[in-house]
Amino acid sequence: MSTQREDMLKELGLWPLWRLRDDANISAGTPSEKTDSADARPQPASRPSAPDLLVSEPRATRAVQSNALPLDERIHAISRMEWPQLRESVAGCVACALHKGRNKTVFGVGDENADWLFVGEGPGADEDAKGEPFVGQAGKLLDNMLAAIRLRRGNNVYIANIVKCRPPGNRNPELAEVSQCEPYLWRQIDLIKPKLIVALGKTAAVNLLKRDAPVASMRGKVHEYQGVPLIVTYHPAYLLRTLNDKAKAWADLCLAVETMQGLQTGRAAPI
Numbered sequence: 001m002s003t004q005r006e007d008m009l010k011e012l013g014l015w016p017l018w019r020l021r022d023d024a025n026i027s028a029g030t031p032s033e034k035t036d037s038a039d040a041r042p043q044p045a046s047r048p049s050a051p052d053l054l055v056s057e058p059r060a061t062r063a064v065q066s067n068a069l070p071l072d073e074r075i076h077a078i079s080r081m082e083w084p085q086l087r088e089s090v091a092g093c094v095a096c097a098l099h100k101g102r103n104k105t106v107f108g109v110g111d112e113n114a115d116w117l118f119v120g121e122g123p124g125a126d127e128d129a130k131g132e133p134f135v136g137q138a139g140k141l142l143d144n145m146l147a148a149i150r151l152r153r154g155n156n157v158y159i160a161n162i163v164k165c166r167p168p169g170n171r172n173p174e175l176a177e178v179s180q181c182e183p184y185l186w187r188q189i190d191l192i193k194p195k196l197i198v199a200l201g202k203t204a205a206v207n208l209l210k211r212d213a214p215v216a217s218m219r220g221k222v223h224e225y226q227g228v229p230l231i232v233t234y235h236p237a238y239l240l241r242t243l244n245d246k247a248k249a250w251a252d253l254c255l256a257v258e259t260m261q262g263l264q265t266g267r268a269a270p271i
Contacts, residue, residue, distance in 0.1 A: 067095045071179065078183040079190070083112060086187055090164050095180040098165035098173070104131035105165055108188060110158035115260065116151060117194035118142070119185070120161045120235060121203035122173050128166040133159045138236040142200070145236065145249070149257050158192055160185055162207050172203050182207060189226070195263050197228055198256055201235025219252050222259055229263065231256045 067089065069077060074095065081089060090107050093099060106123040109132050126136035134142045143153060151157050163173040163181040173181075189197075199205040202215050208225050209218070209232075218232040233252035234245055 067093050074180075075183045075186075078187050081187060083191060086184065086191075090184055093164065093181075093184075096165075096177045098163065098167060098177055098181075101168055102165040103128045106131055106133050106161060107164060108158060108160035109133060110154050111156050112158065112192060114156050114158040114192055115195040116157045117189065117192060117197045118157065118159045118200055119197060119204045119208065120159070120200045122161050122163040123166040124170050124237070125166070133161050134236070137240060141236040141240060145253060148250070149253050158188075158194065160188055162204055178207055189228075194228060196256060196260050197225055197230040198252075199230060199232045201238060204235075205232040219248065220255070222255070229259055231259065 067074070078086070078089065087107055090105050093105065106127045120133060123133065124136055124138070126139070127133055133139070142159075146152055146157060153159065162185060163177055164184060165181075167173050167177070197208065199208050205215060205218050206212050208230060209223055215232060215234055219234075223230040223232065231252060233256075234242075234249045239246050239249055
């Protein structure tokens with residue numbers, strides 16, 4: 001190669017110039033030289049397996065896609081989610097018509113390893129605005145109820161709802177809405193592994209216990225949800241309207257404390 005061309009290639013940043021040796025030169029080398037030469041060549045990237053492709057997909061994309069699945073497939077997909085993916089899926093959920101009128105989804109709040117799980121029916125106007133359950137007047141009463149039994153929000157307590165979006169006009173959620181949303185709550189319960197569940201109001205009790213009955217007939221006793229003791233009491237919003245039933249709610253909380261103490265000491269009454 002001429003010196004002039006070499007200088008030009010250097011000026012363009014194309015020097016030194018690498019050339020592939022011909023087959024004759026390669027075959028003439030020693031065995032070690034031939035092996036090193038073959039190893040030095042760039043190898044084609046291996047194609048990822050199907051599980052690798054799934055894992056490499058962004059979690060948010062997979063979470064949103066799960067909302068478009070048929071219900072049985074959604075239940076299966078949700079049942080395998082961990083907390084981050086579960087939150088993303090709820091935030092982007094369009095599985096039922098409630099998403100059309102929501103401001104914010106209300107995922108749940110509290111200690112993700114709590115012994116106590118309190119479940120209400122669905123977000124109200126204040127909850128829809130802030131994205132947190134029980135933050136209005138009913139929320140203040142719930143905080144007072146917790147304080148009365150020496151509990152507080154976020155400390156060994158988790159609070160969630162049957163549905164994650166506000167029903168219009170604060171109506172009760174419809175069966176089709178609950179069926180699409182309750183797999184999220186099921187997964188939350190699986191992840192939290194609470195020792196005791198307190199159902200706040202009829203909607204929560206009916207959907208957790210899968211039996212239609214008035215709160216008055218379900219309270220005062222220990223039920224079971226998937227092997228977890230469950231106690232039914234009145235919803236704080238109901239108690240704000242019906243002050244006379246606050247004494248009954250206090251009795252329910254005392255039963256809850258007694259049940260929890262029995263669970264902690266191994267002397268829990270049979271369900």
